[in-house]
Structures are given as structure tokens and as C-alpha cells.
Amino acid sequence: MTQLRTAxxxxxxxxHAGNGVPGSGAAPASQPRTWNDLKEPRRAVIPxxxxxxxxxxxxxIYRKQLETNLHCCPDCQHHFRIGxxxxxxxxxxxxxxxxxxEGLSPADPLGFVDLKTYAERVRAEQxxxxxxxxxKAGVGFIKGRQAVLTVLDLEFMMGSMGSVVGEIVTRSIExxxxxxxxxxLVSGSxxxxxxxxxxxxxxxxKTSAALxxxxxxGGLFISVLxxxxxxxxxxxxxxxxxxxxxxxxxxxxxxxxxxxxxxxxQSLPEGFQRSEYLLEAGMVDRVVPRAQLRNxxxxxxxxxxx
Amino acid sequence: xxxxxxxxxxxxxxxLERQIDDLQAQLARPTPSLPAPAAPQEAQPLAEAPALExxxxxxxxxxxxLLAETxxxxxxxxxVRVARHPxxxxxxxxxxxxxxxFAELHGDRRFGDDPAMVTGFARVGGHKVxxxxxxxxxxxxxxxxxxxxxxxxxxxxxxxxxxxLAEKYRVPVVTFVDTPGAYPGIGAEQRGQAEAxxxxxxxxxxxxxPVLSVIIGEGGSGGALGIAVADRVAMLQHAWYSVISPxxxxxxxxxxxxxxxxxxxxxxLRLTAQDNLRLxxxxxxxPEPLGGAHRDPTAAAAAIQRWILATLPALKAADPEALxxxxxxxxxxxxxxxxxxxxxxxxx
Numbered sequence: 068m069t070q071l072r073t074a075x076x077x078x079x080x081x082x083h084a085g086n087g088v089p090g091s092g093a094a095p096a097s098q099p100r101t102w103n104d105l106k107e108p109r110r111a112v113i114p115x116x117x118x119x120x121x122x123x124x125x126x127x128i129y130r131k132q133l134e135t136n137l138h139c140c141p142d143c144q145h146h147f148r149i150g151x152x153x154x155x156x157x158x159x160x161x162x163x164x165x166x167x168x169e170g171l172s173p174a175d176p177l178g179f180v181d182l183k184t185y186a187e188r189v190r191a192e193q194x195x196x197x198x199x200x201x202x203k204a205g206v207g208f209i210k211g212r213q214a215v216l217t218v219l220d221l222e223f224m225m226g227s228m229g230s231v232v233g234e235i236v237t238r239s240i241e242x243x244x245x246x247x248x249x250x251x252l253v254s255g256s257x258x259x260x261x262x263x264x265x266x267x268x269x270x271x272x273k274t275s276a277a278l279x280x281x282x283x284x285g286g287l288f289i290s291v292l293x294x295x296x297x298x299x300x301x302x303x304x305x306x307x308x309x310x311x312x313x314x315x316x317x318x319x320x321x322x323x324x325x326x327x328x329x330x331x332x333q334s335l336p337e338g339f340q341r342s343e344y345l346l347e348a349g350m351v352d353r354v355v356p357r358a359q360l361r362n363x364x365x366x367x368x369x370x371x372x373x
Numbered sequence: 374x375x376x377x378x379x380x381x382x383x384x385x386x387x388x389l390e391r392q393i394d395d396l397q398a399q400l401a402r403p404t405p406s407l408p409a410p411a412a413p414q415e416a417q418p419l420a421e422a423p424a425l426e427x428x429x430x431x432x433x434x435x436x437x438x439l440l441a442e443t444x445x446x447x448x449x450x451x452x453v454r455v456a457r458h459p460x461x462x463x464x465x466x467x468x469x470x471x472x473x474x475f476a477e478l479h480g481d482r483r484f485g486d487d488p489a490m491v492t493g494f495a496r497v498g499g500h501k502v503x504x505x506x507x508x509x510x511x512x513x514x515x516x517x518x519x520x521x522x523x524x525x526x527x528x529x530x531x532x533x534x535x536x537x538l539a540e541k542y543r544v545p546v547v548t549f550v551d552t553p554g555a556y557p558g559i560g561a562e563q564r565g566q567a568e569a570x571x572x573x574x575x576x577x578x579x580x581x582x583p584v585l586s587v588i589i590g591e592g593g594s595g596g597a598l599g600i601a602v603a604d605r606v607a608m609l610q611h612a613w614y615s616v617i618s619p620x621x622x623x624x625x626x627x628x629x630x631x632x633x634x635x636x637x638x639x640x641x642l643r644l645t646a647q648d649n650l651r652l653x654x655x656x657x658x659x660p661e662p663l664g665g666a667h668r669d670p671t672a673a674a675a676a677i678q679r680w681i682l683a684t685l686p687a688l689k690a691a692d693p694e695a696l697x698x699x700x701x702x703x704x705x706x707x708x709x710x711x712x713x714x715x716x717x718x719x720x721x
Binding site for chain 1: 555556557558559561562563564565566567568570571572574575576578579594595598599602614615616617621622625626627637638641642643644648649652654700701704705707708709710711712713714
């Protein structure tokens with residue numbers, strides 16, 4: 068599974084990426100609101116070819132160099148969004164990751180229809196990403212420390228949490244408790260998935276309840292927050308880590324910036340809801356650049372593991 | 374009877390109510406319009422009164438039938454409108470009617486006292502309980518202070534602190550859920566809105582005392598769930614409960630929110646009490662008086678009280694470990710998915 072490394076970063080482009088509302092000049096495109104809006108603007112999509120442009124410093128980056136630099140801009144260290152497979156490859160020792168809980172696929176319990184049916188959306192996303200849903204889990208080694216590693220996958224419906232994601236996260240938590248292994252959970256998600264409505268909401272309670280049990284069993288849960296982590300994912304397991312790490316400049320929050328701006332009708336402070344802002348507010352333990360993530364996780368396991 | 378806030382689909386009902394009011398006024402008045410000639414005859418009003426009485430009875434019957442018909446076929450979006458009715462009873466109204474001897478307790482001991490979250494000891498029948506509920510506010514001033522029922526992190530932390538207090542003395546917790554959602558604002562984010570809700574979810578799942586929740590109006594997303602991780606969850610007939618408001622959903626999936634897309638989103642979200650019952654998210658739907666809880670708050674409160682009194686004894690008698698295990702299993706079972714689908718997905 069992990070060997071299936073995708074050559075290009077398939078940032079979901081979607082038909083509506085970056086279109087916004089014409090004439091909505093007040094809300095900059097960089098102010099996301101939903102998992103749909105949270106998709107990186109089109110210019111950030113990594114095109115085919117050897118060279119690409121950094122959306123942050125506008126510099127040209129040689130693709131090979133970007134890949135060896137863990138998909139961070141070699142000049143400005145802008146952290147590109149990456150999918151679950153790449154994240155697992157980056158974090159685990161080569162060849163040690165054994166996937167768990169594969170084969171869970173979304174049902175459509177509500178028969179949800181918006182402009183498209185949920186069933187159609189799921190089929191399209193499955194075809195595009197090669198994944199059944201937005202979460203991958205397994206057991207692997209991180210610098211020689213065995214751990215349960217679970218990663219939300221931004222490449223599938225913006226990492227949104229429906230029944231499948233909630234179930235895989237819950238099973239991961241239960242596996243960590245049962246096997247007495249540390250749990251490393253990397254979040255990147257637009258929040259609860261609207262197409263499963265109330266059942267998505269219940270995944271927040273389900274995963275949090277499982278974490279209560281892991282906590283009482285003395286387990287270690289390291290929550291890693293990446294760009295973006297919002298909504299129902301933040302308001303459940305993502306903020307319940309024994310240790311919470313965040314990648315630099317990641318958008319992390321409960322409500323999206325645009326919703327907040329519309330509610331309070333004032334401009335938001337500089338860097339609002341970014342990792343560094345959360346660090347200052349006391350909401351995360353450390354901001355960790357991607358290149359150091361493996362080291363930091365391994366070090367914390369040594370200090371706090373069972 | 375009239376002077377209720379008007380919902381679009383209730384207009385025919387309200388038109389009838391106005392007619393009824395007029396008739397009642399006429400009947401109550403002692404023959405006003407007659408020029409009162411010298412002849413002191415009271416025959417005129419006496420002859421007219423029975424006809425008016427008949428007409429009134431007729432109109433009342435029509436009104437009841439129309440009201441029943443209107444409320445029997447409420448669309449999901451209309452249900453949301455009823456759930457938001459400004460006259461709909463709120464947590465404090467239910468505390469007055471369902472509970473006795475309410476001893477309100479304030480503050481989260483960390484930041485402040487959020488008026489959008491009401492907490493305190495009370496009695497329901499013979500049971501001591503800890504009441505926790507969202508308060509939207511009735512007067513303009515109260516609404517602003519409560520942010521229209523949108524609690525801040527300190528509200529969720531206040532709720533948890535009081536629930537922990539209840540746990541210490543094994544006093545059951547009863548929560549009234551009525552919020553469009555947790556407050557989206559700078560201070561709320563700064564003080565950890567997501568963390569506050571997440572901690573409530575985790576701690577409520579392991580609270581060693583019975584927990585009952587009633588969705589009385591709006592059950593908006595994480596802000597609602599933040600006080601609704603319970604052993605039993607009931608929902609008033611015209612309340613709504615889902616992951617997002619219809620407007621929010623429409624704005625995202627339909628690209629803009631208007632009457633038509635709100636309608637479609639409300640339909641798609643399956644947010645009504647019956648839908649939530651069918652999905653196993655709530656355990657019971659509590660009937661509202663004809664025409665909604667706002668027409669007879671006392672009757673709505675009675676239904677809630679009956680449910681609490683019927684549900685609580687068994688939970689209080691249960692072994693604490695068994696209670697926690699059952700609560701865990703209740704939420705553990707939530708979700709629908711396909712395991713090992715027969716058709717493999719095409720790998721890109």
C-alpha cells in the first residue's frame with residue numbers, strides 16, 4: 068500500500084476550486100470557510116512537469132527537490148498539503164507500515180442529494196484518489212518505535228469525517244489501547260461530512276468516547292494538526308491529544324474564518340487561526356516543521372509511551 | 374390568540390385566529406353600533422348572539438382542523454422555522470415548568486459566566502438533578518447577552534464543571550439542547566471553542582451518573598452535541614438536530630443560501646425528529662401540543678417531564694459500570710458503512 072506512492076501531488080482541483088463568488092472582493096480567496104472552499108487555489112495545484120511555482124514565495128521549485136524536501140518549499144519552507152500515503156511514507160520507517168481496517172466504504176444512509184448525489188461524489192472521489200474514504204490507518208515503526216498511525220486524507224472529500232472516517236479512527240484508538248501502543252493521529256480535514264449529516268456529527272462523540280477509554284488505560288495519543296484542521300474534527304479527537312503538535316502556518320479552528328468574519332463584521336487579526344496563533348493562545352504544545360516531525364514524535368514516545 | 378409571530382405557512386391559520394378574535398370581541402361587547410332609539414328593546418342582540426356563537430364554534434373547529442393539517446405536513450424547512458419560533462419555550466421556561474426549586478449555579482471558574490449556558494441543581498418530581506441547557510434569550514437585551522443561544526468555550530466549560538459536580542454526588546444530569554451552534558468569534562477561537570466541545574464529548578461519555586438530553590429547539594452541530602452525549606436522548610416533535618444548519622449547508626453545497634436551497638438542504642440533512650429517530654440518533658420523539666410548543670408551553674413541558682420521570686429510575690438503578698458501558702455502546706454503534714464492498718474501487 069505504501070509503495071503505491073503517487074508521483075504527483077493530487078491536490079483536489081474540483082470544478083469550483085478558487086472560483087468564489089464573483090464580486091465578493093471583501094473576502095479574500097485565502098479565507099476558507101468549508102472543506103470545499105478550503106481547497107487550495109488553482110495556482111497552488113501542482114502541475115505536471117518538472118517545475119512548479121511556490122504559492123507562498125512565488126519561487127520556481129524543481130519537483131524532485133520538493134519531493135526530497137518532504138513537499139516543503141526549499142526556499143520559504145511553505146508546507147504543501149500532502150495526502151495520507153505520502154504522510155505515512157514520510158513518518159514511518161521504510162517497509163514497516165502494515166495497513167489496518169481497510170475495506171470500509173461509505174454507505175449513503177441518508178440518500179443525500181445536493182447538486183449531485185452523495186453516491187456519485189463518492190464514486191468520483193474513489194476513482195480519483197484510489198481510496199475508499201478519507202482515512203488510512205495501520206501499525207508501523209517511527210524511528211524504531213512501534214505505533215498505531217492514523218492519517219486523515221485530504222485527497223478524499225477534503226478529509227471530511229463521515230461514518231467510515233469515524234469508524235477507522237475509533238478502531239485505531241481501540242487498537243492502540245488493546246495493543247498498548249502509542250497512537251499518532253494526523254488530522255487534515257474540513258470537518259464533519261455534511262452528506263452523512265447527523266451520523267457524521269455522532270462520529271465526534273464516538274471517537275471522543277473511545278479516547279476517554281484510551282486515556283483511562285494510560286495510553287499515549289499524539290495529535291498532529293496539519294493544514295487545514297477545522298470543524299467537527301477539531302472539536303473532537305484532534306484537540307484531545309495528550310500532546311498536540313501542529314505543522315507551521317496550518318489553519319486550525321472550530322469555525323472557518325469567513326463565518327467568523329460574517330458573524331462579527333470586523334477584520335480578523337493577522338495570522339488568526341494559524342498554528343503559531345494557537346501556540347500563543349496555549350492551544351497546541353509545539354509547532355513542528357515537517358522535517359522534524361518524525362524526530363519529535365519519536366522523542367515524545369520515549370518520554371510518554373506505555 | 375393572535376399576536377403570534379407569523380410564519381409564512383401559518384398565515385391561513387392566523388387569518389382564522391383573527392376572525393375568531395373579532396367574533397369573540399363582538400360577543401363580549403354589549404351592542405355597540407345601534408343608534409339606540411327610544412325603544413329599549415334588547416331583542417336585536419339576543420337574536421344575533423346565537424348565530425354568532427354558532428359561527429364562532431364553526432370557526433374554532435375550522436381553525437383546529439387547519440392547524441392540525443398544517444402541522445401534520447410540515448416540511449423539514451418549516452420544522453426548522455417552528456424550532457426557531459421566537460415564542461418557542463426555552464431552557465428557562467422548561468426549568469420553570471418541568472423542575473422545582475431551581476438553584477442556579479454560575480461560572481466556569483476560569484474565564485467567566487456565559488449566560489448562553491444555564492446550569493444548576495433542581496428537582497424533577499422526586500429526583501434531584503443537575504440541569505444544563507442552552508439559553509437563547511427572550512428580550513433583546515437577553516438575546517444579545519446570550520448571543521442568541523450560541524455558547525462560548527466558557528459556557529461549555531461551565532456546563533462540564535457543573536456536570537462534574539453532579540457526578541461527585543451521583544446526581545443525574547438533564548440537559549436541554551437549543552442552539553444554532555457554538556459561537557463563531559475571535560474570542561471563542563482564542564479560548565479554544567473546539568477544545569472545550571471536544572473535552573465535553575470525552576468527559577460526558579465517561580460521566581459516572583445518568584445523563585438525559587432533550588433537544589427542545591435547535592440542535593445545531595457540535596455546539597448541541599457538546600451537552601448531548603447522554604444515556605438517552607429525546608427530541609421534541611418540531612425540533613431539529615443535525616451537523617449543520619440548512620442555511621450553512623445550502624451556502625456550501627448549493628453555493629448560496631435562499632428559500633429554495635434552504636428547503637432542499639433541510640430535506641437532504643434529515644434533521645427532523647422522526648429522521649433522527651429512524652437513524653438511531655435519538656431514542657424518543659416527544660409530542661408537542663397541536664400547533665407547536667409555542668402555543669402551549671405547559672403541555673410541552675409536561676411531555677418532557679413525563680419522559681424524564683419514566684426514563685430516570687431505571688438509569689439511576691443501573692450499576693455505574695454497566696451504565697457507562699451502555700453509553701459507550703450507544704455511541705460506538707453510530708454510523709453506517711459498507712465493510713469489504715464486493716466491487717473493488719478502481720485504483721487511480
